[in-house]
Amino acid sequence: MSTATHAHDTHGHDHAHAHDHHGPPAGFSRWMYTTNHKDIGTMYLWFSFAMFLMGGSMALLIRAELFQPGLQLVEPQFFNSLTTVHGLVMVFGAIMPAFVGFANWLVPMQIGAADMAFPRMNNWSFWLLIPAALLLVGSFFVPGGAAASGWTLYPPLIIQQGMSIDMTILAVHILGASSIMGSINIITTILNLRAPGMTLMKMPLFVWTWLITAYLLIAVMPVLAGAVTMLLTDRHFGTSFFNAAGGGDPTMFMHIFWFFGHPEVYIMILPAFGIVSQIIPAFARKPLFGYASMVYATSSIAILSFIVWGHHMFTVGMPAAGNLFFMYATMLIAVPTGVKIFNWIATMWKGSMTFETPMLFAVGFLCLFTIGGFSGLVLAITPVDITLHNTYYVVAHFHYVLVSGALFAIMAGIYFWLPKWTGHMYSEGLGKLHFWLSMIGFNVAFFPQHFLGLAGMPRRIPDYALQFTEWNQISTVGAFIFGFSQLLFLYIVISTIRGGAKAPDRTWEGADSLEWTHLPSPVPYHTFETAPVVK
Amino acid sequence: MMTPAQELENKRLMGKLLVITVAMLGFGFAMVPMYKQICDALGITQTRVVGAGNTQVDASRDVTVELLASNAGLPWRFEALERSVKLHPGELVTVRYRVQNNLGRPVTAHAVMNTAPSVAARYVEKQECFCFSNQTLAAGETREMPVVFRVSSNAPRDMDVISLSYTFFEVKASGA
Missing domain, CATH: 1.20.5 (Single alpha-helices involved in coiled-coils or other helix-helix interfaces)
Known part of the structure; x- marks a missing residue:
């Protein structure tokens, strides 16, 4: 195994079977006590999918209420709780754990390590998510209902609501601790456990993007923890960080929150860039165009993310110099992002492309993320943002980057690596059906929201003026198509785990990272116990 | 491992x-x-507020307001702290008067405004004035009182000096 280095060598894995006597224990204790990066990755992904369905149900309830003007289904307070918890669940429960799941599965295999650097802590990082999720969703059932302040938790509203806020704050603390532990694990694994010859600039781009993401996480999750701690002490311990009645400043919270919040946006998109950077070369059957520039662009985006938080708060009365600074800094981020987009296009240029489901999702990502990027540039213009702030245009923008950006990349990655993980091919026909239903449903749901926002429809309100009715109805129809087509995704994944055509070890002929070239499908429980040598 | x-x-x-x-x-x-x-x-x-200056100020001309004070049969010491103030029409200014009750008993008095020329009275717009209410001073008490006013920018252009005069009359205790 240690000498198996050639890209086409698929026989070098034979030794791996020698370790099968050390297989996983059966039953629940396997998952409770596991320190295996593949088990933990699987649990992260299932947890993420469960949260995705939960947050998605809330979104469908929101869209059902907005199908008609007036109040039909839910009380306004409950509607506000739905938008708030939908946001928190999707950000902290669905998108982030999904990427950590990918990192657990792929980082050790792609750098030729046997496991993560701290396997026991890895187990902890996952199991902390469960109490956090219970607190977050359980807050719906306490007096006063779940947090209704929006996922950004702005004071003074958040200081006034009931005990559900304390549950939310505690959930954020636990999720933050989990993310920080996961990040320390990932950074240590990548920096210390790479196989001989696997230099930093030979690492697959997914590993690179996660290395940078993990640094972002340990830099900003503690800041969020500090911000919500200040909320907690303002609520219960008589401090006045944000309480104007005691000399505090509510806009201070916005500054601290968005100092976390904007890097958080890139935490949710950089691993997606990494996944897409693995998939597009595989199906274009060409190496990634501009590998080094991709690494530098990712780093630039990460660094710039620390100096643009003010663009979330152009309307709070910052000085003109501040507004201008944040406007130009935000526009600057379009440069490295553009480098990435053009590199992906150049990778496809004159490639021998085929369009299996992972590639469809990757190309869908490329098109729709670019739309989301452009609407982001529109919102970066201070005077335009003052008009569009808190309208549905903003909602459309961030769903284009988070759903058709982050989520499409996650789905692309699932289809791409599912044959490697399970040893079975998924149904290509059903996969393509899932893609087209998602693509059409998503665009029907969210493209009209640009029009609604430009026409002045505000977000986070359960009622609207009559003239917005038609586009809202179209949007709701699209949302239900998109939402229910995810049940098809669930069916495809389960049936692929249970059986299906045998997947070849190198499922995609253009894929060339270690898990494809050195490991069988399905991957054995333990891999790379002797590190491969990379030339 | x-x-x-x-x-x-x-x-x-x-x-x-x-x-x-x-x-x-x-x-x-x-x-x-x-x-x-x-x-x-x-x-x-x-936030720098652009162009929010008071557009009602007519900076193209000045009006001098002379501040006068007198008593009608009261031994009060009553004077303006400045003899005159120069201002633009539309501009809000604050001037101060001082009054002292030299009588050995508490006195309630009311000030009445006069202007010269008398037509100027309609252009003097007061926001705050001691003349709005009775002033009761204890024996020997001194009080400083502001007048916040502006001269309307509608004032005729030839009205460049206005005499603003206050006179205190004692308010006799009535049966009520």
């Missing part, structure tokens, strides 16, 4: 990363005073 040396190296790196984590937690709290200090130092605490 990992060698002890490798595990030690991993723990070292974890230690460094934990230092960053704790430092960033501290940084989150430090932002509260830092924002205040930096914004004060750079003078960028406020």
Whole structure:
């Protein structure tokens, strides 16, 4: 195994079977006590999918209420709780754990390590998510209902609501601790456990993007923890960080929150860039165009993310110099992002492309993320943002980057690596059906929201003026198509785990990272116990 | 499997990363005073309000308002702190008067305004004046009183000097 280095060598894995006597224990204790990066990755992904369905149900309830003007289904307070918890669940429960799941599965295999650097802590990082999720969703059932302040938790509203806020704050603390532990694990694994010859600039781009993401996480999750701690002490311990009645400043919270919040946006998109950077070369059957520039662009985006938080708060009365600074800094981020987009296009240029489901999702990502990027540039213009702030245009923008950006990349990655993980091919026909239903449903749901926002429809309100009715109805129809087509995704994944055509070890002929070239499908429980040598 | 040396190296790196984590937690709290200090130092605490100056001020001309004070049969010492004030029509100004009750008993009095020329009275717009209410002063008490007013920008252009005069009359206790 240690000498198996050639890209086409698929026989070098034979030794791996020698370790099968050390297989996983059966039953629940396997998952409770596991320190295996593949088990933990699987649990992260299932947890993420469960949260995705939960947050998605809330979104469908929101869209059902907005199908008609007036109040039909839910009380306004409950509607506000739905938008708030939908946001928190999707950000902290669905998108982030999904990427950590990918990192657990792929980082050790792609750098030729046997496991993560701290396997026991890895187990902890996952199991902390469960109490956090219970607190977050359980807050719906306490007096006063779940947090209704929006996922950004702005004071003074958040200081006034009931005990559900304390549950939310505690959930954020636990999720933050989990993310920080996961990040320390990932950074240590990548920096210390790479196989001989696997230099930093030979690492697959997914590993690179996660290395940078993990640094972002340990830099900003503690800041969020500090911000919500200040909320907690303002609520219960008589401090006045944000309480104007005691000399505090509510806009201070916005500054601290968005100092976390904007890097958080890139935490949710950089691993997606990494996944897409693995998939597009595989199906274009060409190496990634501009590998080094991709690494530098990712780093630039990460660094710039620390100096643009003010663009979330152009309307709070910052000085003109501040507004201008944040406007130009935000526009600057379009440069490295553009480098990435053009590199992906150049990778496809004159490639021998085929369009299996992972590639469809990757190309869908490329098109729709670019739309989301452009609407982001529109919102970066201070005077335009003052008009569009808190309208549905903003909602459309961030769903284009988070759903058709982050989520499409996650789905692309699932289809791409599912044959490697399970040893079975998924149904290509059903996969393509899932893609087209998602693509059409998503665009029907969210493209009209640009029009609604430009026409002045505000977000986070359960009622609207009559003239917005038609586009809202179209949007709701699209949302239900998109939402229910995810049940098809669930069916495809389960049936692929249970059986299906045998997947070849190198499922995609253009894929060339270690898990494809050195490991069988399905991957054995333990891999790379002797590190491969990379030339 | 990992060698002890490798595990030690991993723990070292974890230690460094934990230092960053704790430092960033501290940084989150430090932002509260830092924002205040930096914004004060750079003078960028406020949105610059463009063009919100008072457009009703007619800066093209000046009006001199002479401030006079007198008593009608009262031994009060009553005077303006300035003899006159120069202002633009539309501009809000504050002037102060001082009054002292030299009588050995409490006195209630009311001030009546007069202008010269008398037509100017309609252009003197008062927001705050001691003449709006009775003034009761204890024996020997001194009081400073503001008048906040402006001269309307509708005032005729040839009205460049206005005499503003106040006269205190004693208010006799009535049966009511």
